[in-house]
Amino acid sequence: MKHKIRLGALMFTLPNENTPDPMTTVSSLRTRFNPSLLGVPLEQPRLQWTLKSEEATSRQVGYQIRYRRAHRAEWTIAQPIASTVSIAIEAPGGQLKAREVREYAVRIATDAGWTPWSEPFIVEGGLDPDSLTAQVIGIPTEVEGPAASLRREFSLDFEPMRARLYVSALGLVHPRLNGHAASDTYLTPGWTEYRERVLVDTYDVTKLLKRGENAISLLVGDGWYRGRMGFAGRTEIYGSQSGAIAQLEIEGANGEALTLITDQTWHGGFGAIQSASIYDGTMIDLRKDTGDPSLPGFNETEWAPVCVIDCDRRIFEPRPVPGVHEIATFPMSIVSGDVSDATLPVILDAQQNVSGWVRLKVSGQPGARITVRHAEILEADGSLHTASLRTAKATDTYILGESGTVELEPILTFHGFRYAEVTGPVSIAEATAVAISTHLQRRGTLTTSHQTLNRFHENVVWSQVDNFVSVPTDCPQRDERLGWTGDAQAFAATANTLFHTEAFWMSWLRDLELDQPEDGSVASVVPNIISGDASMGNNEINDMGRAGWADAATIVPWATYISTGSPLVLISQLDSMRRWVDHLRTRADAHTLLPEEPFQYGDWLDPDAPAAQPWNAKTDPLFVANSFYVHSARILAETEALVGDQRKAQEYADLADRVAFETWKRWRHEAHETQTGAAMCLEFRIVPDDERAELADSLATNVRAEHGRIATGFLGTPLILFALSHANKWEEAYMMLLRRDPPSWLYQVDRGATTVWERWDAIKADGSIHAGDMEGDGNGMISFNHYAYGAMIDWVYRNVAGMEPIEAGYARTRIGPRPSSAVTRASASIETHFGMLSINWHLVDDSLEVSLDVPFGVTAQLDLPLTEDSQLTINGAAASTSSTTLRHGHYTITASRVSVIHVDAAAS
Ligand code: BGC
Numbered sequence: 001m002k003h004k005i006r007l008g009a010l011m012f013t014l015p016n017e018n019t020p021d022p023m024t025t026v027s028s029l030r031t032r033f034n035p036s037l038l039g040v041p042l043e044q045p046r047l048q049w050t051l052k053s054e055e056a057t058s059r060q061v062g063y064q065i066r067y068r069r070a071h072r073a074e075w076t077i078a079q080p081i082a083s084t085v086s087i088a089i090e091a092p093g094g095q096l097k098a099r100e101v102r103e104y105a106v107r108i109a110t111d112a113g114w115t116p117w118s119e120p121f122i123v124e125g126g127l128d129p130d131s132l133t134a135q136v137i138g139i140p141t142e143v144e145g146p147a148a149s150l151r152r153e154f155s156l157d158f159e160p161m162r163a164r165l166y167v168s169a170l171g172l173v174h175p176r177l178n179g180h181a182a183s184d185t186y187l188t189p190g191w192t193e194y195r196e197r198v199l200v201d202t203y204d205v206t207k208l209l210k211r212g213e214n215a216i217s218l219l220v221g222d223g224w225y226r227g228r229m230g231f232a233g234r235t236e237i238y239g240s241q242s243g244a245i246a247q248l249e250i251e252g253a254n255g256e257a258l259t260l261i262t263d264q265t266w267h268g269g270f271g272a273i274q275s276a277s278i279y280d281g282t283m284i285d286l287r288k289d290t291g292d293p294s295l296p297g298f299n300e301t302e303w304a305p306v307c308v309i310d311c312d313r314r315i316f317e318p319r320p321v322p323g324v325h326e327i328a329t330f331p332m333s334i335v336s337g338d339v340s341d342a343t344l345p346v347i348l349d350a351q352q353n354v355s356g357w358v359r360l361k362v363s364g365q366p367g368a369r370i371t372v373r374h375a376e377i378l379e380a381d382g383s384l385h386t387a388s389l390r391t392a393k394a395t396d397t398y399i400l401g402e403s404g405t406v407e408l409e410p411i412l413t414f415h416g417f418r419y420a421e422v423t424g425p426v427s428i429a430e431a432t433a434v435a436i437s438t439h440l441q442r443r444g445t446l447t448t449s450h451q452t453l454n455r456f457h458e459n460v461v462w463s464q465v466d467n468f469v470s471v472p473t474d475c476p477q478r479d480e481r482l483g484w485t486g487d488a489q490a491f492a493a494t495a496n497t498l499f500h501t502e503a504f505w506m507s508w509l510r511d512l513e514l515d516q517p518e519d520g521s522v523a524s525v526v527p528n529i530i531s532g533d534a535s536m537g538n539n540e541i542n543d544m545g546r547a548g549w550a551d552a553a554t555i556v557p558w559a560t561y562i563s564t565g566s567p568l569v570l571i572s573q574l575d576s577m578r579r580w581v582d583h584l585r586t587r588a589d590a591h592t593l594l595p596e597e598p599f600q601y602g603d604w605l606d607p608d609a610p611a612a613q614p615w616n617a618k619t620d621p622l623f624v625a626n627s628f629y630v631h632s633a634r635i636l637a638e639t640e641a642l643v644g645d646q647r648k649a650q651e652y653a654d655l656a657d658r659v660a661f662e663t664w665k666r667w668r669h670e671a672h673e674t675q676t677g678a679a680m681c682l683e684f685r686i687v688p689d690d691e692r693a694e695l696a697d698s699l700a701t702n703v704r705a706e707h708g709r710i711a712t713g714f715l716g717t718p719l720i721l722f723a724l725s726h727a728n729k730w731e732e733a734y735m736m737l738l739r740r741d742p743p744s745w746l747y748q749v750d751r752g753a754t755t756v757w758e759r760w761d762a763i764k765a766d767g768s769i770h771a772g773d774m775e776g777d778g779n780g781m782i783s784f785n786h787y788a789y790g791a792m793i794d795w796v797y798r799n800v801a802g803m804e805p806i807e808a809g810y811a812r813t814r815i816g817p818r819p820s821s822a823v824t825r826a827s828a829s830i831e832t833h834f835g836m837l838s839i840n841w842h843l844v845d846d847s848l849e850v851s852l853d854v855p856f857g858v859t860a861q862l863d864l865p866l867t868e869d870s871q872l873t874i875n876g877a878a879a880s881t882s883s884t885t886l887r888h889g890h891y892t893i894t895a896s897r898v899s900v901i902h903v904d905a906a907a908s
Helices: 451-467 485-498 502-514 552-564 568-587 621-643 646-673 675-683 689-705 717-726 730-737 745-750 788-801
Strands: 004-007 010-013 024-031 046-053 060-069 101-110 121-124 148-156 160-170 172-177 198-204 212-221 243-252 257-261 267-270 273-277 281-285 316-318 324-331 333-336 346-364 369-375 395-399 404-408 415-423 426-438 444-448 803-805 812-815 825-832 835-844 847-854 859-862 872-874 877-879 889-895
Touching: 010 060, 024 101, 024 121, 046 060, 046 101, 046 835, 148 257, 160 172, 160 212, 172 243, 212 243, 324 346, 346 369, 346 451, 415 426, 426 451, 444 451, 444 788, 451 485, 451 745, 451 788, 485 502, 485 552, 485 717, 485 788, 502 552, 502 568, 552 568, 552 621, 568 621, 568 646, 621 646, 621 675, 646 675, 646 689, 675 689, 675 717, 689 717, 689 730, 717 730, 717 788, 730 788, 745 788, 788 803, 788 825, 812 847, 847 859
Parallel strands: 198 316, 281 395, 812 859
Antiparallel strands: 004 010, 024 046, 060 101, 101 121, 148 212, 148 267, 160 198, 160 243, 172 212, 243 257, 273 281, 324 426, 333 346, 346 404, 346 415, 346 426, 369 395, 369 415, 444 825, 803 812, 825 835, 835 847, 847 889, 872 877, 872 889
């Protein structure tokens, strides 16, 4: 059988179905979801795969997918498809049904023949609202007061062969079965736009059950649902009662089955947890611990029947992205105090700023009270700096119930900290900082010869880890921890390079869209809980549709598409993107420009803005707003061309050009004056082509005159190095990148930072801590863990290491390392969906030696810093110095007489 399909200008012919390609194999197959996720959303699965081939010229020309219900012998084999695509492939078999377990395998056609079938990949559907018969249950509780446990015993008269626990909450839930945690996730179900969607976790709990008596318990906390959230101190934002929902489905070997659901037959009561709050921490009185309610035989005589909480179960949907997990642990060292008797405070150091908590092993007498306070840095006198927490108490308190050694750990909370102060009449045997985050797989790694740059890269990784606790937050420590859209758009490209984030963003963008009102404007924080609460400098502000924040609606999907090559995020966000740009269009005046507004965040935290007015940046906020309008319209035009309507693509491209023209006409002068102005005009294609070079010169002159001093805020910072390097201003780009004096990236590292700071001068040159002064806000604003300024790390991967996607998903990658006198070696890897792309280069005098691994499906385009005198060898053979492309394989490349960027010694 032969199939032909016209793909673009290429005609592919599929090989005969019985012709094997013995040189090529499918090395992995998966769906778009994290492979560890059970109970995925009930959609038509989307597959992606990676290939390996011994044959250098081999390429995919088609694929064939087969599938079957798990453990059935018979496969259904779909028609072969002629295609070079290997991501976001709509799999045959239709939408997954609730609980359905389906196996997929794929084989690939190359020009030579067919690969063998891949190992099967198993995908399992979660529950839809129709199959969720459980009810949300709870008992009356005080807001952030004692945490209720709900429990039920049941007996099994068969040996469990397969068991699934589906669980969620209005609030937080921590399920246990027969004395064990049902999973290793925390803060379940995470934070989404709860009014519309609450995620349901699926756990395999087969091993926790047994024939005979069993018990299940659900510890319930208020979390984001009912606890205090946001700077206005509001509680009960989503509802006045917290509760949990669970459905336990158990099967035996001979068709036996038992389903246990939360309903009015359960009982609820209290134990040791006296209070639990995300911002404030927990109070655990172990004297009130009456045992583990998840054990059969637990004495529940003091417990009461639960009530059913009225709730529309259609809000529940299967989790598309992993939950929050323990990511790492750090043994804490002693900074001061006496661990054998912590009656006087003991200060402990995790060496790393994390989101999470302290796990303590202590011994003391019953009734001993232990307090654990948290902070990101220490004051000069060695005490905790708590000003950055604002009103968040971030304190866990324990009262011991018995003598002897006991392990203490909070639950239903998290803190942003590096240091902890432990006080109480106990001896501390062990202290461990537990770091938590959404369990995303790492994607990018990077090290260079520049140790300080390496540490900054690590700081950015940690700021992402710490701020990806369920939603992409501004910071993890103070009474905020909100999904600020401006921070997210600034950081998205870097986030996508460092971790596999597609499902994470797609879930959050779904909330962004749900929070988008009729008029198409976009919230400043998602999930949006601040509208009506936000004020700046004593004035209430309109937090909807703010420039550079609301543009997350277009920028985050686009950055994700470019990084992954999967159009799914564009397909699902297209309507939201359109509504945002159309909203801007209706706000714009007759001359196409957006009008003056009472408030914009502007180039937030520009180092030249008054410390107490971070919105008062030197680049005119209206110029910024119109530039981002152009950017969003251009992104939408490209998105329409790819996955939408071609006519609209033209319409939005024309709109972008018109707004760009007017913006340039009005702010041309300012573009030449400010770093952010120039960077926006260059990167968003606002400057006309014939004035580009002149503008780039002005920017470079500015950067030189300032000795690489960064003069950009949240909006200009992600753009500035790209604006320089795209204009070949490499010396100036490196001057900024490696500058040590504040404001600069590396200054923070020199000051001991382990995560990225919110303000360039969070710790001043004299060692004093920024007061965080904010006009009209007595509590100030200072954080040592904000990822926005770390947004330039994506540039470092692309230009220092030298791996840049020039076609979405790295299908075509520019290999363009730019060695400098200060960075003479770099090695980096990015796990693209094609497989691992990696580079390792070093400079020997003026010769560049590169070791490069290109995965199957990727074309690498060499863009080495060659001079007229350079000679190039690839795998030992002389090669042409003009426009070389390489297919998959391992390459050793040498280039002599390369140009080396000179970096001022002060920066290195
Ligand atoms: C947050 C920021 C955010 C800003 C906007 C701050 O409080 O921490 O990161 O983008 O407010 O106003």
